[in-house]
Amino acid sequence: MMAAGITDAPVVTIDGPSGSGKGRVSQHLAQAYGLHLLDSGALYRLVGLVARRSKINLAATTKHESVLSNLAADFNITFQLTEDPEEPLVVTLDNQDVTRELRSDAAGVDASRVARLAGVRDSLLDLQHSFRRAPGLVADGRDMGTVVFPDAEVKIFLTASAEARAERRYKQLKDKGIDVSLHDLFLSIKARDDQDTERDVSPLMPAEDAVLIDATNADIDEVLEQIKAIVTKKLGDSLVPTP
């Protein structure tokens, strides 16, 4: 018999392209309902980071597929949800806080390069499944509803135009005092979209049974309320919102 609360805990998947607001929505949902959170993008960012530290040439990832896959299978990492809205998730690698390093645009580009490799994706599967524990999980990524948790109870695909996503990211970075070019951000978002949607393994796409939400003209708090209503309707009594 399956151990209760280990593999049968409910899962809410939030997939979508970068900058769609899914990270923020996922963190809010996890906190609001007291659920575990899987930021799967952070795992790919970690593989990219370890690869860079090991001086692996990320422009030629296919040559290093088995090394990168072994790296991914052998992580010593922790994820910690915090109350700090500026830093809601703290990630450590070998007991060192790497949260800021992981959030850079360069780390996103590196992640996207290693994420094309089937070996790396396979190596991360068990780790991702291990996040599914009682009372439930919010899983944020690109293939959460299609590949990693195809039996998830609630699947959301959150998107927005590349222009709107670039502007949102631009505002966030400006507010943090980081000087960036809106045009460069737009180009980087477009390049990552193309790479993520056109790859052969686990490309970015909505699951057939996902609810599609376009946040181009919506405020992210409104989107969050909309998703909370869907989650509450589907999972009902199995979730208890925390005050």
Ligand code: C5P
């Ligand atoms: O979501 P985030 O921007 O942190 O993801 C970084 C990169 O990791 C994405 O551009 C994508 O290439 C990859 N990724 C993925 N599958 C996931 C999550 C992220 O391929 N489930």
